[in-house]
Amino acid sequence: MDRESFRKLGHQIIDWIDEYMAGGYPGPIAPMDAKPGDLLAKLPEAPPQTAECGEDVLADFHELILPGVTHWNDPRFFGYFPCNNSRAGTLGDLLGSGLGVNCMSWATSPAGTELEIRMMEWLGQMIGLPWPGCIQDTASTGTLVAILSAREKAAPVNQHGYYGQKPLVVYTSEHANTVVLRGCWIAGIGENYLRQIPSDNQTFAMRADILEARIKEDLAMGLRPCLVVTTVGTTSSTAVDPVAEVAELCKEYGMWQHVDAAMAGTGAILPELREWLMDGVAEADSFCFNPHKWLFTNFDCSAYFCKDPYYLKKALSIQPVFLDTAYDGAAENLRNWSIQLGRRFRALKLWWVIRCYGVEGLREKIRLHLRMAQALAEHIATDPRLHLLTPPRLNTVCFHTGDDEKTRALMEAVNASGKAFLTQTRLDDHYTIRVSFGQTHARFEDVAALWELIRENLARLT
Numbered sequence: 001m002d003r004e005s006f007r008k009l010g011h012q013i014i015d016w017i018d019e020y021m022a023g024g025y026p027g028p029i030a031p032m033d034a035k036p037g038d039l040l041a042k043l044p045e046a047p048p049q050t051a052e053c054g055e056d057v058l059a060d061f062h063e064l065i066l067p068g069v070t071h072w073n074d075p076r077f078f079g080y081f082p083c084n085n086s087r088a089g090t091l092g093d094l095l096g097s098g099l100g101v102n103c104m105s106w107a108t109s110p111a112g113t114e115l116e117i118r119m120m121e122w123l124g125q126m127i128g129l130p131w132p133g134c135i136q137d138t139a140s141t142g143t144l145v146a147i148l149s150a151r152e153k154a155a156p157v158n159q160h161g162y163y164g165q166k167p168l169v170v171y172t173s174e175h176a177n178t179v180v181l182r183g184c185w186i187a188g189i190g191e192n193y194l195r196q197i198p199s200d201n202q203t204f205a206m207r208a209d210i211l212e213a214r215i216k217e218d219l220a221m222g223l224r225p226c227l228v229v230t231t232v233g234t235t236s237s238t239a240v241d242p243v244a245e246v247a248e249l250c251k252e253y254g255m256w257q258h259v260d261a262a263m264a265g266t267g268a269i270l271p272e273l274r275e276w277l278m279d280g281v282a283e284a285d286s287f288c289f290n291p292h293k294w295l296f297t298n299f300d301c302s303a304y305f306c307k308d309p310y311y312l313k314k315a316l317s318i319q320p321v322f323l324d325t326a327y328d329g330a331a332e333n334l335r336n337w338s339i340q341l342g343r344r345f346r347a348l349k350l351w352w353v354i355r356c357y358g359v360e361g362l363r364e365k366i367r368l369h370l371r372m373a374q375a376l377a378e379h380i381a382t383d384p385r386l387h388l389l390t391p392p393r394l395n396t397v398c399f400h401t402g403d404d405e406k407t408r409a410l411m412e413a414v415n416a417s418g419k420a421f422l423t424q425t426r427l428d429d430h431y432t433i434r435v436s437f438g439q440t441h442a443r444f445e446d447v448a449a450l451w452e453l454i455r456e457n458l459a460r461l462t
Contacts, residue, residue, distance in 0.1 A: 001054055009054045017090060021441055024074040028418025031068050039068050070421070075442045078450065079423035081235065081263045082369075082395075082438025086296035088356035092349030093298045103343040105323065106331035113334055116347035119354070123303050126359055127268035128278055129287060133305035134337040135346045139262035140179040141339060142288035142304040143229065145312060147183045149286065150227035150256035152315040166224035171195045171214065173206035173241055175234040177260065193223070201428055203390065204239035206230065212249055219253075227256045230284070232277055233264020236425040236434065237389065238396045240264070244280025256311075257284040262302070263438075265289025267370075267394050270363055286312075294369075294395070294438050295362065297353045301346045304337075312337060369395045369437040372447050376435060379451045385458055389427050397435040404431040406461055413457040420450050 001009075042064055072083050103112035120133040136142045147170065154168055168189050172180045174196045184194045195218070197211045215225045228250055230241040243259055250257040259281050261268075266289060268277045281287055287305045291297035306312050317336040319328075335341050357365070373392040380386045380399045389398040400407045411422050411433045425432050435450070 005054050009058060012058065018087070021073070021085075021087060024076065024441070025066075025069075025071045027067070029074055029076050029421040030070040030415065030418070032416070032418055034068055039064060073439055073441070075439050075446045076420045076450070077439060078435045078437065079421045080434075081436050082294045083292060083299055084294065084296050084438060084440045085298040086353060086357075086440050088352040089296055089298040089349045092352030095352075096345040096348040099345060099348075101345050103345050103347075104335040104341050105325060105333040106327050107325035109345065110331075112343075112345045112347065113332060115351060116334060117332065119347045119350045120303060120305070122354060123291070123350075124305065127265060127289075128274050129281060129305055131287070131305040131307050132309055133303060134334045135350070136288070136302040136304045136338055137300045137340075137346075138292075138302050139177075139260060139288050139290050140182065142262075142286075142302050143177075143179045143258065143260060144183040144186055145304065145316065145337075145339065146229070146256070146258035146286045146288070147180075147187045147189070147227060148315040149306070149311040150258070151187055151189065153256055153311045154224055154226035156314075166222060167193050168226040169193045169195060169218045169223050170227045170229065171197055171211055171225070172229040173197055173199055173231055173234065173239075175199055175204055175206075175236050175239055176229060176231050177235050177262070179260075180229050199239065204234065204237045204427060206241040206246070208242045208245040208249065211246065215249065215253055215255075225253055225255050227258065229258045229260055232259055232261035232281075233267075233394060235263075236432075237398050237427055238264055238392070238394045240277065240393065242280075243284065247280045247283035250285075251283070256286070259284050259287045261287065261289040263290065263293045264394055265303075266291070266294035267366060269295075269359065270366060273394075291350055291353070294366070295353065296357065296365065296440050297350050301350055306337075309337065365440070368444070369442065372437045372442065372444060373397050373435075375444070375447050376437075376451060383455075383458075385462060387430075389430070389432055395437040397437075398425070398427060398432050399435075400430045400432045401458075401461075402430075407431045407433060409461055410454070410457055413460070414453055417453060417457070420453055 071077055073085055101109045101112055103109040106113045116135055124130050151168060170184055170189055181191060181194055184190060195214050197206050199205055200207055218225055228246050230243045230246050232240050247257055264277060268274045285307050288302060290302045292299040292301040313336045335343060373395045376397050377388055377392050380388050385401060386399050387402055401410060408431055411424055414420050414422055423434055425434055
């Protein structure tokens, strides 16, 4: 592609993105009639042998790709959790892509390394956590490196294998994200040594008393408890585990504690929520939250904090000769904080977001989402046909009809309309609809439209 074509198409694409962000997608939120293989059938089986015109590629984007996209950043998307972007984040991401640098060490990108360090310091100030850290791709990786750090502390590795032969045990809530299970698979701990601790059936948070009982049982069997993963804001209901209580247990039994606050951690930038959301975190060992989930920073960008990175770097550091530089003793090489060697310039988009919104601007957006969740919860609480599982703690509303099949039918009808997109979970043995707020361009009137859509479809089912 020549310079003229690049500039022309670049302007067109920026204009389209701006319109998309301003008005959302004009069609259904998710593909209505899509079937597996639909797009594959329309794409050539072999790559083009000669260059194609960029205008043709852009035209195919509109004709072939967009109809098969689920539009996560449309204001009518209420599924899963926020995975939001922003104009500022998009520009920062564009600059990072244009530079195309590899931030694996200070020498390979001095500005990339130092901007990342400073952005982690800014985030730490915003949530009240003065720990060092780095940017991972996702909280899945953050959880995995926490598991590796805990494993390294409990059973260090040498060239012959592990010191000590006791199997290591990891604990987490029954409502924790499945990334904990996957991390145990990858780290070699295994599913048999992951304990999923029951939750309180009112708050859906981990039971600390049951956790302690399981730790004692495992010790009696000759096992080695090494890690508890507590969750601040579970995926299903944004439940908050008793982090402070668990921290005391971890101290008593010599265990690592990781706090997964992937989505809810953003809420800690609000002074009125910080004490609650961060209660006990300072006594843990590591903490992770995703600016790409609720802080308007384009995917992917996960902030991983570690009180003392010694075991993290011991587990992940490796220094082949070809990576040696003259600055290794004086500067931080962030490849030693994460699994991958090559590292994107993720800090650049975060820098743009924080500067272009300001902390107060970010807080204003978060408060709007909290008010939206409260408004929908109030509607649901006044309708005798619906049951609110628990008052919304943050931006997620969970409800059901009292009948699993009717609840499922209601959600499917709303999604089939193409006017909104909802997802489900199971809480208190009920098939439950989740409504997650947090889109960058969400408007309060979207709550009224969603409520009307729920009521209309509920009326058809009764």
